Amino acid sequence: RKEVEQDPGPFNVPEGATVAFNxxxxxxxxxxxFWYRQDCRKEPKLLMSVYSSGNEDGRFTAQLNRASQYxxxxxxxxxxxxxxxxxxxxxxxxxxxxIFGKGTKLSVKP
Amino acid sequence: xxxxxxxxxxLIKTRGQQVTLRCSSQSGHNTVSWYQQALGQGxxxxxxxxxxxxNGRGNFPPRFSGLxxxxxxxxxxxxxxxxxxxxxxxxxxxxxxxxxxxxFFGQGTRLTVV
Numbered sequence: 001r002k003e004v005e006q007d008p009g010p011f012n013v014p015e016g017a018t019v020a021f022n023x024x025x026x027x028x029x030x031x032x033x034f035w036y037r038q039d040c041r042k043e044p045k046l047l048m049s050v051y052s053s054g055n056e057d058g059r060f061t062a063q064l065n066r067a068s069q070y071x072x073x074x075x076x077x078x079x080x081x082x083x084x085x086x087x088x089x090x091x092x093x094x095x096x097x098x099i100f101g102k103g104t105k106l107s108v109k110p
Numbered sequence: 111x112x113x114x115x116x117x118x119x120x121l122i123k124t125r126g127q128q129v130t131l132r133c134s135s136q137s138g139h140n141t142v143s144w145y146q147q148a149l150g151q152g153x154x155x156x157x158x159x160x161x162x163x164x165n166g167r168g169n170f171p172p173r174f175s176g177l178x179x180x181x182x183x184x185x186x187x188x189x190x191x192x193x194x195x196x197x198x199x200x201x202x203x204x205x206x207x208x209x210x211x212x213x214f215f216g217q218g219t220r221l222t223v224v
Contacts, residue, residue: 004152034212043200043215044153087152089212097143097166098213100152 001026006088006101014109017078021104023071023088032091033064035073037084038103044087047073078108113137114203114216122222123191131186131219133201141204142184143213144176148197159184188221196223 006023013019025033033050048055050062050071061074071088085103092099113136123129135142141160145153155168159178173189182203188195198220202213 032212036212041220043198043218046212046214049212089152092155097155097158097168098145098153099155100145102150102152 002101003027003092003099004088004090004101006104008102008104010105010107012107012109013078015078015080017108018074018076019078019106020075021073021086021088021106023073023101025069025071025088025090025099027090027093027099028066028069029093030069030090033062033071034089034098035060035062035071036087036089036100038087039084044100047086075106078106080108080110082106083108114201114214116199116201116216116219118219119217120220120222122224125191125193125223127191128187128189129191129221131188131199131201131221133184133186133203133216135182135184135201135203136214139203139205140182142178142182143202143204144184144186145200145202145215146170146195146197147200147218148194153200156186191223193223196221 035047036044037047038044050064054063059076063072087103088101115134117132143158144156147153158166162178175187177185198218200218201216
């Protein structure tokens, strides 16, 4: 089983739609969870951390289910500028390393 | 802007050659980590340096090595380049190695091995 698994997509949605991405992780001892956004041929950028109680940042909501080892990202009212690859990330076993999923590609159409 | 800068931005090398990639950390950050991102994949952890010592390593062979300098800038060296080393190489810095918040990346160096 891969350490972090995501549906690669692509997710093709119209502007204004709500879209949800899911991610599972294998290491039950993981303590830190993140979503990154990566535009084509650019570096990944931290979108948001994911907290146990769930957290929201504008149109973005992240949820964590430790029992199921599952992380989600919900994007409401999608914009064209949300088109990107979304990477699910958890902290690794050795100090400092982050483990990335392969990413889920989102394309928002007019 | 993250304050992390990498050079060069693009590089083409021949199989068997050696390459050195450079990273300047964000001011005040004493921890730097390097990642390799192949096309269509997520970044893979190579290693981390804290105060000039390697303190974590991923599943990469010894021909991948690094250095961190007293000013906390860093180098990634790859010897005996292989075609599969073609990838985007990313550097990230942190204030301390155990910080739980996510890493902030430089713009990356795109390496092509021919």
